[in-house]
Amino acid sequence: MTSQDLISQANGIPEEINGLRMTRQRQEIYKLLMGERSHPTANEVFMRIKESLPNISLATVYNCLEALVQHHIIRQVNFDREPSRYCPNLDEHGHFHDEATGTIHDVKFKPGINLTDILDLPPHTVIKDVEITLRGQLAFS
Amino acid sequence: MTSQDLISQANGIPEEINGLRMTRQRQEIYKLLMGERSHPTANEVFMRIKESLPNISLATVYNCLEALVQHHIIRQVNFDREPSRYCPNLDEHGHFHDEATGTIHDVKFKPGINLTDILDLPPHTVIKDVEITLRGQLAFS
DNA sequence: GCAGAAAATTAGAATCATTCCGAATTGTAT
DNA sequence: ATACAATTCGGAATGATTCTAATTTTCTGC
Numbered sequence: 128m129t130s131q132d133l134i135s136q137a138n139g140i141p142e143e144i145n146g147l148r149m150t151r152q153r154q155e156i157y158k159l160l161m162g163e164r165s166h167p168t169a170n171e172v173f174m175r176i177k178e179s180l181p182n183i184s185l186a187t188v189y190n191c192l193e194a195l196v197q198h199h200i201i202r203q204v205n206f207d208r209e210p211s212r213y214c215p216n217l218d219e220h221g222h223f224h225d226e227a228t229g230t231i232h233d234v235k236f237k238p239g240i241n242l243t244d245i246l247d248l249p250p251h252t253v254i255k256d257v258e259i260t261l262r263g264q265l266a267f268s
Numbered sequence: 269m270t271s272q273d274l275i276s277q278a279n280g281i282p283e284e285i286n287g288l289r290m291t292r293q294r295q296e297i298y299k300l301l302m303g304e305r306s307h308p309t310a311n312e313v314f315m316r317i318k319e320s321l322p323n324i325s326l327a328t329v330y331n332c333l334e335a336l337v338q339h340h341i342i343r344q345v346n347f348d349r350e351p352s353r354y355c356p357n358l359d360e361h362g363h364f365h366d367e368a369t370g371t372i373h374d375v376k377f378k379p380g381i382n383l384t385d386i387l388d389l390p391p392h393t394v395i396k397d398v399e400i401t402l403r404g405q406l407a408f409s
Numbered sequence: 410g411c412a413g414a415a416a417a418t419t420a421g422a423a424t425c426a427t428t429c430c431g432a433a434t435t436g437t438a439t
Numbered sequence: 440a441t442a443c444a445a446t447t448c449g450g451a452a453t454g455a456t457t458c459t460a461a462t463t464t465t466c467t468g469c
Binding site for chain 2: 445446447448449450455456
């Protein structure tokens with residue numbers, strides 16, 4: 128039994144996801160994102176992850192987040208030029224940014240809706256990624 | 269007749285749009301954007317605008333673009349964390365980023381489509397702004 | 410298990426789009 | 440004309456992100 132096995136056992140997260148070796152740091156960051164609905168920034172992840180990994184560096188947080196994004200384990204979400212946020216929800220969905228509170232809500236498509244049905248795309252287009260972001264306010268919650 | 273009048277006369281652009289005084293710099297930048305379908309970045313605008321305004325500063329380009337955006341005269345478009353791009357098309361539309369060539373194409377909605385018809389928004393939401401961006405490739409043009 | 414290779418992590422420096430600052434210029438109103 | 444406000448300007452500052460080089464950890468073949 129390798130130390131990698133032990134890490135995985137303790138975390139309940141497999142040793143590898145989508146071909147990415149889940150090191151301790153990647154596991155903890157992934158676990159943190161799964162437990163948060165708040166779409167944290169890299170810096171927010173960095174501050175919160177220190178509870179479980181006091182010696183982690185910001186560079187590693189960026190490295191891990193990038194690795195997780197590139198292996199389609201999490202998604203990176205950008206609002207205008209604000210710091211990137213990270214999201215463990217892989218379903219096709221958009222993001223609503225409530226300006227009053229600063230919170231971000233996932234927005235699902237209504238059932239049966241296909242993006243390509245509603246957009247007038249140039250012919251022969253292969254779409255790799257779609258990002259839908261909405262800004263506004265929750266009038267009275 | 270003020271110098272402002274003269275500027276406007278020569279450019280064919282009104283002295284004021286949406287409550288924003290159209291200075292020489294703002295006019296030239298607006299005119300440049302109207303003539304380009306290329307969604308240039310601030311720096312690209314800066315380089316091209318020097319032909320008509322050799323002494324303009326990059327700070328002014330940023331100032332003008334921001335003023336034009338805030339007065340809803342142009343739109344700011346962001347792809348991931350790349351430099352912002354600017355677009356004179358005010359119709360509700362999305363942007364397709366062709367990874368092969370780096371070019372950006374406006375994407376219209378099919379007629380009769382309303383964003384709120386297809387998204388499952390939280391109740392009592394007031395949407396101020398929508399951004400739809402697509403990444404992919406033009407298979408064979 | 411062990412040597413060597415490969416991958417991951419780290420701290421700090423570097424990058425680069427954008428914003429800020431203070432001074433100078435231009436425009437507007439009286 | 441004179442004063443007050445808005446705009447422009449060059450350069451410095453900011454801040455998220457990326458890069459670099461060194462160290463540590465993990466993996467592979469014996």
